[in-house]
Structures are given as C-alpha cells and as structure tokens.
Amino acid sequence: MKMLNAAILILVLFYPSLSTEWPTHTVCKENNLEIYYKSCDPVQDFALSIDGCSNILTNTFNIRAAMVLRQNIKELSMDINLIINGKSILAYSQKLCEPNSRRFIFCGKKKGEHIYYEGPVTLGIHEIPQGEYTVSVRLYNGDHLTVACADFTIKNK
Amino acid sequence: MFGREALSFSTCFVQSLATLFLSQLMASSLNPCTTNITYRCMELNLSGVPDEIPPSTQNLDLSFNPLESLTSNYFSAVPALRFLDLTRCHIQTIEDYAFEDLPNLLTLILTANPLWHLGPKAFYSLTSLQKLVAVEDNISSLADLPIGHLHTLQELNVATNNVDSLKLPKYFSNLTFLRFLSLQSNKISSISIGDLDVLQGEKGLNLTLVLSSNDIKYIQPGSFEGIHLHELSLRACFENTNVMKACIQGLAGLQVHRLVLGEFRNIQRVEDFSNGLLDGLCLVQLQEFVFICFKRFNNGTDTLFDCLGNTSTVRLVDLYLDQVSAVPTASRIHQLECKTCKFSEVPALKLSSFKELRLLRITKSKYLTGFQQKFVDLDNLEVLDLSENRLSFIKCCSFHLGGTPKLKHLNLSFNSIISVSGGLPLHELVSLDFQHSKLDNLGTVPVFVSLGKLIYLDISYTNTHVESQYVFCGLASLQVLKMAGNSFKDNNLGDSFKNLTQLLTLDVSSCKVIQVSLSTFSSLGKLQTLNISHNKLLTFDHPAYKPLQALTVLDFSSNQLTVLTENAQESLPSSLVHLDLSYNLFICSCNHLSFLKWAQEHGELLRSTELMVCISPEHLKNASVLNFDLSSCQLSAVLVAVYVGTALAGAVFLFLIYKYYFNLYYGLVLLSGCRRYADRGDTYDAFVIHSSKDIEWVRKELVETLERGVPPFHLCLHYRDFTPGVPIASNIIHEGFLSSRKVIAVISNHFMESKWCSFEFEIAQSWQFMEGRAGIILIVLEEVDKVLLRRKLGLSRYLKRNTYLEWKDREISRHLFWRQLRTALLDAGKWSRE
Structure with missing residues (x-):
C-alpha cells in the first residue's frame, strides 16, 4: 500500500505542470467503495492517498497529501460541497489557518514551499451515503486565491 | 508529450507579452507619470531576466522559471530592484557578485532551490537587504551561508533545510538588526552550551527564534544561560513527555519575552501532560507564555501554572483542557486567555484565585455552555471577554460579576441565550458587547440603570424587541449604541433614545422600522453617525431629523x-x-x-x-x-412655439366657426340647391304676432337684427306687410299664417291685454295643430304679470309646456337670444322640408 502511495506521489509531483486538464487519480477501489479525484486547479495537480480505504467508514482516518504551493497560506480556508446530479446539496466551510494561531504545521507557508501533510482527518459523519456523487473541495487563502481544488467522485454501493 | 510542450511554450510566450503589456497598461492608467515598477513573470519558462523589463523595475517575480544558475551581475539590467522573488527557479549555483548592482534590494526570496554551490561573495553588494528567505534550499549549516556582511538584515528564514546544529556562527554578531531567525523543520537534535554564545548579553533582545518542528532530543542545561530573547518558539520539538520535560529544564537561565510551547494539530507526539512537565520554566524569566495545540491532559494539570508565577500573560490556545485545577496562591498573572479550549463551564471560582488578573478571555470554545459560578474578589479585573462560546445562562449578571467591581469591558457576544435581569451592578463599565447572543428580557424593563459610565453598547442581532421607552434609561454617558437587527414596538423608533444626550453613533439598521417619530431624535443633538439602513422607511420625515445638527454620516441605504x-x-x-x-x-x-x-x-x-x-x-x-x-425634461423652444401656434390657430378657427355659424349654415343651405321661397311659395320666414304697444321693440330689435343680419330673414309685420283694404282677419290668415313658415309671438303684458293678439295666438295654435309642425316661437319680452297670465289660461298652459325665449337687455343674454332665435328659424325650415 505504501509503495503504491509513494508511486502516486512521485507520479503526480513530476507530472508536467503545464497541462490544464489533469488526470483522474484513484484513491480507493474496493468491493463496494470507489473514490477518485481530479484536480480542478488549472495550475497544478496534487497527490493524495488514504491509509486503508475501509477506515473512512470509521470516524478518523489518516491521509497523506502533497503539493507545491502557488500562493501564500498565512490564512487558509476550506470549502466543501456535496454535489449530486450537478446540484449542490450541502456546503461546509472551515478556516484551517489564521494568522495568529497556526494550528497546523503548514500554516504560514509561502509560495513555492512544499507541503506534505500526513495526519488524521475526521469527517464528522458516521456513514458515507449510498450512491454516486461528487464532493468538491476547494482551499483558498486570505486573498481568495485558490490554493488547491479537487473534485472527488465517490461510488458507494 | 512533445506536442503539448511545444504548444505550452507558445502560450507562455504570448502570456508573458500579455502580462507585461497588461501590467504596463495598468500602471499607466493609474498614474501616467510613473513607469511601471512591478513585474510578475511567474512560471513563464524564462531562462533569464526578460529584455522587456525596464531598468526602473522595483518588484520582480521570476518564480517557477528555470534559471538554473545565477552568474555574476545577473541582475545588472534591473538595478532599482527592491523585491526579488526567485522561488523554485532550479538554481543550483549562485556565483560571486550575482547580485551586484542591487544596492536597493530589501527582500530576496530563494525558496526551494537546490543550492549546492554558493560563492563566498554571492550576496555581495546587497547593502540594504532586510529579508532573506532560504527555505527548502538544501542548506546544511548556517556557517555555509555567506551572509556575514549583510549588516542590515532583519529577517532570516532558513526553515525546512538540513541544518543540524543551532551553533550560530560568529558572523551573527555583525547582524545587529536581526529580529527574526527561523530554523523551523530542520535537523537540530541537540542544543549545547556555546551554541548561542553570539547572543550573549543583550544582543538577542529583539530576536524571535523559531525552532519548531526540529526533533530535539537534548538541551544541555546552561545553553540558554544569560541569553535574552524576544520570542522562542519550540512547537512539536519533542518526541515524548520525558524529553520535553528534560529539554524545558535545559532552558534554565533564559530570559525571554514570549515563550511558545506546544505542538500542531497534525503532530501530536507527547503522550501526556504529566505533572511537572513545565517545572523547568521556574528557572526561565518570561513575560508571556503561549501553550498551543496540546491534546493530552489525562493526568490533570495541577502544575500547569506552578512555574508561571512571575509571568504576566498566559495564552492557552487550542488545548484539550477541560478544567482549571490548582492555582498557586501568589500568581501574578495579569492576562489570561483561553482560546478554543474544552471547558464546559466557565471556571469562575478557580480563576478567581488569579488575584492580579486584569484581563480574562475565554473565547471560541464550542463546548462552553454553562456559567453558573461567580467570580469572587477579582478586584483588578478590567476586561472580561467570553465571546464566541455557546454560553446559555440566566440572571446575567449581578450574581456572576458581583466580585469584579472594576470591570470596564465586558464582552458576551456570539453566545447562545443570555437572560438579563435584575440590573447590572457594574458601575465602572465602559463597554458592553452582547451582539449576536440572544437576549431575554431586554426591551421591556430598564436594565442599564446603573451603567452611568458606559460609553459603548452593542446589542446588535440580540432578538431584542424594544417595547418600553425606558430601556436605555441611566446610560448618561453612552456615546455608541449599536442595535442593528432588532425590532421596535409598532415598528416605530418612538421615544426610545430620549435620554441618550451624549450619543455620537447610533446604528438601527435592519430593525424593520417603518416610521420615525417627530421626537425620536430630539435629544440627540451631538449625534455624528446615524445608520438607519435596511429598514422600511418610505419617506425622509425631515422635521424628525431636524435636531441632528451635528450629524456627519447618515446611512439611509x-x-x-x-x-x-x-x-x-x-x-x-x-x-x-x-x-x-x-x-x-x-x-x-x-x-x-x-x-x-x-x-x-x-x-x-x-x-x-x-x-x-x-x-x-x-x-x-x-x-x-x-x-x-x-x-x-426640458422642452425645446421650437416645440413650444409649434404647440402654442397650433393651439392659437385652433382657437381662432373655432371662434370663426362660432361667429359665422349662420353664414356658413345659410351658405350651405343655398349651395345644396334648396330654393325655399320658390319651392314652397312661402313669402315670409316668420309672421310676428305682437301687441302694437311693443312695436318699438319689434322694429328696433327684431326687424333690425333679423332682416339686416346674415342670413337675412323676411318677417311678416302687420303694420308693413298687410294689404290695405282687406279685413284684418283675412290679412292675418293670408298674409300672416299662410305665407309664413313660422310664427313669432312676442309675449308681454300688452300682448295679453290685446284681443287681436289673443286672437292671432289662438289661430296660430290651431294652425300649428292643423299643419302638424312646430311653428310657434315664443318670445317673452318682459316679466309677465302672473295674475294676467293665469287669466289667459291657454297661454299660461302653453308656456308651461313649451320652451320659449326670454328677452333680457344684457349683452350676453342678447347674443344667446339671437343665436337661439336664428337657430329656431333655420331649424324649422329644415324640419319642414323633410
């Protein structure tokens, strides 16, 4: 599993950064759960992996994500949208970094710096809804410039 | 793959031109006199400074371009640079004098370049450089950095490199202005005596030293002895509780204004806050202690404040701290802040042990719901901030805050439900903030009576419905009142503000107000700012706003x-x-x-x-x-002239038609080819029956007007047209009735007295009956004697049933009389023809 993650990571980081249409990456492919993602930031792709897909169903799971910053993230916010059939059903927004309390180690990093985040993520939901849908995640900084953007396609049978 | 790169290259080229053009355009549009000073050339596949960039450029971003190496005098084309960004430019080599000719450069960013060769004179002539960022640059030792001559340097960021020792090279003693040194995320595993020797004495007094995210295993006691620092940050440096405890003890002798300990949300390695973890701080002199992102408090926190006795400010941020345990009796903490902690109840009793407390903030704690304890004997407390929690409590606040007699600032904003009752016994209070907390009971009873010194009151969006005009009673000093998003009785501001004579700022936006009373603002003569926007006002009732003579800002949007x-x-x-x-x-x-x-x-x-x-x-x-x-909205003169001309012409035309109506009518009749006289053998138009005593009127008025006017009527008059020698009766029949189309009877008192007249009138009536046509035109010449009229029953009845003409000797009446008479004479002719 770790080898696979590393392979994805390397592949993504060295992918020519001049393309605008990014490939779809697979996060999970198990019997009843499939998760894919595609970067929606025209500037760059990023790498993400989850340690053991089945853990998503438990409360907390570990993710690894890596990317090179194109913007400063003294302030960082995250918007999450649940989209079913092209309609936004649920929206959630959270501030990850504030100038005066740097909760995460990546807070305060500047343009050009490399981020490697490895840590637990709590979804705060107890089960993943059935069906096929899209979760759009966008990270943006204090100037509302996109830091990272991804559309996750989730198929839960 | 090749095709895509070729395509991308041409895109970049165009983009670079476009970027340059656009930026130039923007600069020239801003100020045509100054040339552009900022160029952003990020990720344009450039391999050097583009030729298009003028020498006057001050800010240049060349990040994400493959520059590879910086040879000497690399930037000689842009000598005015103050800011240079070389992030991720694949720079491996910086030769000597690479930055020659940049005496004004203040900021140099070299983030993420795999530097393996730095010439010893690489940074020469950067005589103004204040900030050098060398993050992710493969630097393995501070001694390798040839920066000893940069006397003006204030900020040096060497984070995320391979530096394995904190040994500050000797050249740091030259960097007398250095205020910030970051060695975050390096490979420093131990700190030894002598590492910070160059900072001995007061040289580091203004320095912020960031060592977070180094895996520090050991700090030799005495390493920090005699060192003064402004700030020392040691977050996520220790792999477990024991190492942390030992390392903190290694800080002995340090004097620091602010010490930051703790971890990060995603890096939690220390297993537990065991008692005595921070004991080492007893040997550190610090003014401010920040403990941030620490999760595990399983064994209690009895010793948390033990060694903070001389610290004046303590900030606890993002801690999983759910209670305050023992507090040393002689604590001198002045300011205590708990942000995003896990309290479920305001630990007022415990916190009351901090006798010197002047400022207390417990904010952004989403589990904090209860406030049941009271603060006791906090004689110095001036600021209490409990905002952005989920507090919900009743009887605010005489019970809770009875022991804080000097409280000046109270912030309870962004909480759940607060029930205010019994007045607020806070006589020294200067500012009070309740915004976005739901307030119960406010609006009906005056609760601010004892707040005579209050200057600032914010009750915006508190669900308050102002019913009584005494709500703001007692606020004699109030200068700022913000109460947006509430409501008023009858949606009328009424007399709510009548006691607030010192008010300078009033915000009543979004209050559903539909009316302002005449007396609403009568006592607000000092008001400078009024926000009454987002209401439902239909008019600006200017008499109501008349008292606001000092107003400078009015928001009526x-x-x-x-x-x-x-x-x-x-x-x-x-x-x-x-x-x-x-x-x-x-x-x-x-x-x-x-x-x-x-x-x-x-x-x-x-x-x-x-x-x-x-x-x-x-x-x-x-x-x-x-x-x-x-x-x-202004009509043109020509248009006006045309309008007036048309109207005049129309009026004249109508007047002419009116005036020559009979001429036209007559002309029309003649033109139609109707020869009345010839066709019908009528000699006269009308036979006039009148008393011989009215002959004067007949001759002067009737004959004169009808026979000489247009059209000329021909009248049959007995004194003129009767054939002599023929009996009168025969004359009346033949000359009068049979030869005339019409009969005109001139009724007067004489007429009624005259027998001939009566005779003639009776014949006329029967003739009219026989002929079957309306032939008699009655003219009442004067006021007729009623008695006489009654005697002539036939005439009286006739007058009652038929319309008649009345002669009055007035201009308008005469005019109308003649028009009517002429119409009658003409009309009968027409009628008879059909």
Missing part, C-alpha cells in the same frame, strides 16, 4: 424612498459629509426633477452612488440616478 423632497434636501444638516442613499426605490421621472438635479449636484456628499439606481420607469430600471438625463 436599502430603504424604500422614492424621492428626497425639496424640503428634505434643504433640511439636511449642514455638517453632513457622507450620505448613503443606495438601494432605495427611486422613481426617475421628470416629476422628481428637483431631486434628480440635487443628486447630481451633490455627488461629493453621496456615497455608493453607483448603487443609487432607479426602480422606475421601466426603461430606466437599474440605471444610476446620477446618470439621469436632466435635459430630457
């Missing part, structure tokens, strides 16, 4: 004004400098010309003018009021 009347325009206070009328329902028609004109003349007074739009008429919807074409 988002109401339902259709116009600002002339009276209102004139009565606006002369001190006004800022008037916002945007988002109203202005009607841009010529009826409101004076307002539209006024608005265009007062552009400097009005704010957000682009949002002052018309709501009607339809074709001007959403057009700016200031763009209304005033000239469209």
Whole structure:
C-alpha cells in the first residue's frame, strides 16, 4: 500500500505542470467503495492517498497529501460541497489557518514551499451515503486565491 | 508529450507579452507619470531576466522559471530592484557578485532551490537587504551561508533545510538588526552550551527564534544561560513527555519575552501532560507564555501554572483542557486567555484565585455552555471577554460579576441565550458587547440603570424587541449604541433614545422600522453617525431629523424612498459629509426633477452612488440616478412655439366657426340647391304676432337684427306687410299664417291685454295643430304679470309646456337670444322640408 502511495506521489509531483486538464487519480477501489479525484486547479495537480480505504467508514482516518504551493497560506480556508446530479446539496466551510494561531504545521507557508501533510482527518459523519456523487473541495487563502481544488467522485454501493 | 510542450511554450510566450503589456497598461492608467515598477513573470519558462523589463523595475517575480544558475551581475539590467522573488527557479549555483548592482534590494526570496554551490561573495553588494528567505534550499549549516556582511538584515528564514546544529556562527554578531531567525523543520537534535554564545548579553533582545518542528532530543542545561530573547518558539520539538520535560529544564537561565510551547494539530507526539512537565520554566524569566495545540491532559494539570508565577500573560490556545485545577496562591498573572479550549463551564471560582488578573478571555470554545459560578474578589479585573462560546445562562449578571467591581469591558457576544435581569451592578463599565447572543428580557424593563459610565453598547442581532421607552434609561454617558437587527414596538423608533444626550453613533439598521417619530431624535443633538439602513422607511420625515445638527454620516441605504423632497434636501444638516442613499426605490421621472438635479449636484456628499439606481420607469430600471438625463425634461423652444401656434390657430378657427355659424349654415343651405321661397311659395320666414304697444321693440330689435343680419330673414309685420283694404282677419290668415313658415309671438303684458293678439295666438295654435309642425316661437319680452297670465289660461298652459325665449337687455343674454332665435328659424325650415 505504501509503495503504491509513494508511486502516486512521485507520479503526480513530476507530472508536467503545464497541462490544464489533469488526470483522474484513484484513491480507493474496493468491493463496494470507489473514490477518485481530479484536480480542478488549472495550475497544478496534487497527490493524495488514504491509509486503508475501509477506515473512512470509521470516524478518523489518516491521509497523506502533497503539493507545491502557488500562493501564500498565512490564512487558509476550506470549502466543501456535496454535489449530486450537478446540484449542490450541502456546503461546509472551515478556516484551517489564521494568522495568529497556526494550528497546523503548514500554516504560514509561502509560495513555492512544499507541503506534505500526513495526519488524521475526521469527517464528522458516521456513514458515507449510498450512491454516486461528487464532493468538491476547494482551499483558498486570505486573498481568495485558490490554493488547491479537487473534485472527488465517490461510488458507494 | 512533445506536442503539448511545444504548444505550452507558445502560450507562455504570448502570456508573458500579455502580462507585461497588461501590467504596463495598468500602471499607466493609474498614474501616467510613473513607469511601471512591478513585474510578475511567474512560471513563464524564462531562462533569464526578460529584455522587456525596464531598468526602473522595483518588484520582480521570476518564480517557477528555470534559471538554473545565477552568474555574476545577473541582475545588472534591473538595478532599482527592491523585491526579488526567485522561488523554485532550479538554481543550483549562485556565483560571486550575482547580485551586484542591487544596492536597493530589501527582500530576496530563494525558496526551494537546490543550492549546492554558493560563492563566498554571492550576496555581495546587497547593502540594504532586510529579508532573506532560504527555505527548502538544501542548506546544511548556517556557517555555509555567506551572509556575514549583510549588516542590515532583519529577517532570516532558513526553515525546512538540513541544518543540524543551532551553533550560530560568529558572523551573527555583525547582524545587529536581526529580529527574526527561523530554523523551523530542520535537523537540530541537540542544543549545547556555546551554541548561542553570539547572543550573549543583550544582543538577542529583539530576536524571535523559531525552532519548531526540529526533533530535539537534548538541551544541555546552561545553553540558554544569560541569553535574552524576544520570542522562542519550540512547537512539536519533542518526541515524548520525558524529553520535553528534560529539554524545558535545559532552558534554565533564559530570559525571554514570549515563550511558545506546544505542538500542531497534525503532530501530536507527547503522550501526556504529566505533572511537572513545565517545572523547568521556574528557572526561565518570561513575560508571556503561549501553550498551543496540546491534546493530552489525562493526568490533570495541577502544575500547569506552578512555574508561571512571575509571568504576566498566559495564552492557552487550542488545548484539550477541560478544567482549571490548582492555582498557586501568589500568581501574578495579569492576562489570561483561553482560546478554543474544552471547558464546559466557565471556571469562575478557580480563576478567581488569579488575584492580579486584569484581563480574562475565554473565547471560541464550542463546548462552553454553562456559567453558573461567580467570580469572587477579582478586584483588578478590567476586561472580561467570553465571546464566541455557546454560553446559555440566566440572571446575567449581578450574581456572576458581583466580585469584579472594576470591570470596564465586558464582552458576551456570539453566545447562545443570555437572560438579563435584575440590573447590572457594574458601575465602572465602559463597554458592553452582547451582539449576536440572544437576549431575554431586554426591551421591556430598564436594565442599564446603573451603567452611568458606559460609553459603548452593542446589542446588535440580540432578538431584542424594544417595547418600553425606558430601556436605555441611566446610560448618561453612552456615546455608541449599536442595535442593528432588532425590532421596535409598532415598528416605530418612538421615544426610545430620549435620554441618550451624549450619543455620537447610533446604528438601527435592519430593525424593520417603518416610521420615525417627530421626537425620536430630539435629544440627540451631538449625534455624528446615524445608520438607519435596511429598514422600511418610505419617506425622509425631515422635521424628525431636524435636531441632528451635528450629524456627519447618515446611512439611509436599502430603504424604500422614492424621492428626497425639496424640503428634505434643504433640511439636511449642514455638517453632513457622507450620505448613503443606495438601494432605495427611486422613481426617475421628470416629476422628481428637483431631486434628480440635487443628486447630481451633490455627488461629493453621496456615497455608493453607483448603487443609487432607479426602480422606475421601466426603461430606466437599474440605471444610476446620477446618470439621469436632466435635459430630457426640458422642452425645446421650437416645440413650444409649434404647440402654442397650433393651439392659437385652433382657437381662432373655432371662434370663426362660432361667429359665422349662420353664414356658413345659410351658405350651405343655398349651395345644396334648396330654393325655399320658390319651392314652397312661402313669402315670409316668420309672421310676428305682437301687441302694437311693443312695436318699438319689434322694429328696433327684431326687424333690425333679423332682416339686416346674415342670413337675412323676411318677417311678416302687420303694420308693413298687410294689404290695405282687406279685413284684418283675412290679412292675418293670408298674409300672416299662410305665407309664413313660422310664427313669432312676442309675449308681454300688452300682448295679453290685446284681443287681436289673443286672437292671432289662438289661430296660430290651431294652425300649428292643423299643419302638424312646430311653428310657434315664443318670445317673452318682459316679466309677465302672473295674475294676467293665469287669466289667459291657454297661454299660461302653453308656456308651461313649451320652451320659449326670454328677452333680457344684457349683452350676453342678447347674443344667446339671437343665436337661439336664428337657430329656431333655420331649424324649422329644415324640419319642414323633410
């Protein structure tokens, strides 16, 4: 599993950064759960992996994500949208970094710096809804410039 | 793959040109006199400084371009640079004098370049450099950095490198202005005596040293002995509790203004806050202690404050701390802040042990719901901030805050439900903030009575419904009242503010107000700022605003004004400098010309003018009021002349028709080819029956007007037209009735007395009956004697049943009389023809 993650990571980081249409990456492919993602930031792709897909169903799971910053993230916010059939059903927004309390180690990093985040993520939901849908995640900084953007396609049978 | 890269290259080229062009355009549009000083050339596949960039450039971003190596005099084309960004430029080599000719450069960013060769004179001639960022640059030792001559350097960031020792090289003693040194995320595993020798004495007094995210295993006691620092940050440095405890003890002897300990959300390695973890701090002199992102407090925190006795400020941020345990009796903490902690109840009793406390903040704690304890004997507490929690409590606040007699600032904003009752016994209170917490009981009873010193009150969006005019009683010093998003009785501001004579700022926006009373602002003579936007006001009742003679800012936006009347325009206070009328329902028609004109003349007074739009008429919807074409309301002179001319001509035409109606009628009759006389053998138009005593009138008026006028009528008059020698009766029949189309009877008192007249009239009546046509025209010459009239029963009845003409000796009456008579004479002819 770790080898696979590393392979994805390397592949993504060295992918020519001049393309605008990014490939779809697979996060999970198990019997009843499939998760894919595609970067929606025209500037760059990023790498993400989850340690053991089945853990998503438990409360907390570990993710690894890596990317090179194109913007400063003294302030960082995250918007999450649940989209079913092209309609936004649920929206959630959270501030990850504030100038005066740097909760995460990546807070305060500047343009050009490399981020490697490895840590637990709590979804705060107890089960993943059935069906096929899209979760759009966008990270943006204090100037509302996109830091990272991804559309996750989730198929839960 | 090749095809895509080729394509991308051409795109970049165009993009670079476009970027340059655009940036130049923007600069020239801003100020045509200065040339552009900022160029952003990020990720354009450049391999050097582009030739298009002028020498006057001050800020240059060349990040994400493959520059590979910087040779000497690399930037000689841009000598005025103050900011240079070389992030991720694949730079491996920086040769000597690479930055020659950049004496003004203040900031140099070299983030993420795999530097393996740095010439010893690489940074020469950077005589003004203040900030050097060398993050992710493969630097393995501070000694390798040839920066000892950069005397002006203030900020040095060497984070995320391979530096394995904190040994500060000797050259640091030259960097006397250095204020910030970051060695975050390096490979420093131990700190030894002598590492910080160059900072001995007071040399590091202003220095912030960041060592977070180094895996520090050991700090030799004495390493920090005699060192003064402004700030030392040691987050996520220790792999477990024991190492942390030992390392903190290694800080002994340090004097620091602010010490930051803790971890990060995603890096939690220390297993537990065991008792004695921070004991080492007893040997550190610090003014401010920040403990941040620490999760595991399983074994209690009895010793948390043990060694913070001389610290004046303690900030606990993002801690999983759910209670305050023991507090040392002699604590001298002045300021205590708990942000995003896990308290479920305001630990007021425990916190009351901090006798010296002047400021207490417990904020952003989403589990904090209860406030049941009271603060006791906190004689020095001046600021209490409990905002952005989920507090829900009743009987605020005489019980809770009875022991804080000097409290000046109380912030309970952004909580759940607070029930205010029993008055607030906080006589020294200067500011009070309840915004966005739901307040119970406010609005009906006066609760601010004892707050005579209060200057600032914010009860915005507190669900308050102001019912009583005494709500703000006692606020004699209040200068700022913010109460947006509440409501008033009957949606009328009423007399709510009548005691607030010192008020300078009032915000009653979004209060559903539909009416302002005449007396609402009567005591607000000092008011400078009034925000009454987002209400439902239809008019600007200028007499109500008259007392606001000191007003400088008035926000009347988002109401339902259709116009600002002339009276209102004139009565606006002369001190006004800022008037916002945007988002109203202005009607841009010529009826409101004076307002539209006024608005265009007062552009400097009005704010957000682009949002002052018309709501009607339809074709001007959403057009700016200031763009209304005033000239469209002024008619052109030619048009006016044409209108007036047409109207005059029309009037003259109608007058002429009126005047020559009979001529025209007669002409028309003649033209139609109807020869009445010939066809029907009628000699006369009318036979006149009259008393011989009225002959004067008949001759002078009747004959004169009808026979000499147009059309000329031919009358049969007995004194003129009767054939002599023929009996009168025969004459009457033959000459009179049989030869005339009409009979005119001139009724007067003489007429009634005359027997001949009666005879003639009776014959006329029977003749009219026989012929079957309306032939008799009665003219009543004078006021007829009623008694006589009654005697002549036939005549009386006839007069009652038929219309008759009355002769009156007045100009208008005469005119009408003749018109009627002529019409009658002509009309009968026509009628008879059919």
